[in-house]
Amino acid sequence: EAGVVQSPRYKIIEKKQPVAFWCNPISGHNTLYWYRQNLGQGPELLIRYENEEAVDDSQLPKDRFSAERLKGVDSTLKIQPAELGDSAVYLCASSLTTAWDTEAFFGQGTRLTVV
Amino acid sequence: DQQVKQNSPSLSVQEGRISILNCDYTNSMFDYFLWYKKYPAEGPTFLISISSIKDKNEDGRFTVFLNKSAKHLSLHIVPSQPGDSAVYFCAAYKRSQGNLIFGKGTKLSVKP
Numbered sequence: 011e012a013g014v015v016q017s018p019r020y021k022i023i024e025k026k027q028p029v030a031f032w033c034n035p036i037s038g039h040n041t042l043y044w045y046r047q048n049l050g051q052g053p054e055l056l057i058r059y060e061n062e063e064a065v066d067d068s069q070l071p072k073d074r075f076s077a078e079r080l081k082g083v084d085s086t087l088k089i090q091p092a093e094l095g096d097s098a099v100y101l102c103a104s105s106l107t108t109a110w111d112t113e114a115f116f117g118q119g120t121r122l123t124v125v
Numbered sequence: 126d127q128q129v130k131q132n133s134p135s136l137s138v139q140e141g142r143i144s145i146l147n148c149d150y151t152n153s154m155f156d157y158f159l160w161y162k163k164y165p166a167e168g169p170t171f172l173i174s175i176s177s178i179k180d181k182n183e184d185g186r187f188t189v190f191l192n193k194s195a196k197h198l199s200l201h202i203v204p205s206q207p208g209d210s211a212v213y214f215c216a217a218y219k220r221s222q223g224n225l226i227f228g229k230g231t232k233l234s235v236k237p
Contacts, residue, residue, distance in 0.1 A: 014168070041223070043224075043225075050134075050229065051229055051230075052129075052131075052214050052216075052227030052228050052229050052230055053169070053214075053225075053227050054227070055224050055225070055226075058223060058224060060223075065223070066222070066223065066224060101168055101169075103168075107223070113159070113171045113174065114171070114225060115170075115171065116161075116168030116169045116170070117168050118166070118167055118168045119167075119168050121166075
């Protein structure tokens, strides 16, 4: 079974440029998360989707970040314009939400460097 | 204010000995606690979890202990192997929030 797939793996852009990340979750997983991991820190939630609905975007900097999950499957995360402080690893995760299964499966992440 | 804390940024252990990774939390309403393992340039992978109603869960070489009164959990790896060298993240989950809250991680080095 394929895991969570993210692309690109690495991205280097100049500040003020736009950038987009793509995530394909595990088939059948209705919950999708975008996390950001800064160097030396744990992952922090940016946005969580239940199917196509964003149910928690309280930590998403909405002035420059946007996300969408069309048809409740793939998702894209966009930053426009990027700032130096956005350099981080962006992780996508998915889970099958049930009462007893809280495990989230992560993709390999996209390492963003803003110069 | 960090809700999940891993106060040891690193730990070094000899192969064959026990590794003990610690995690403290502040919110008594968490439903589950999970441990994730992360190798460089890879995403975190699930290792083991424990429900808040239990005090121990064991899976092969890995055992997680939960002390609710102390708001503390620990991951024991016995015996430790060089392949266990990675960063270990403690995470907590509250069903009403539906989100994992992570600690900063502990880098484990198992020396042959």
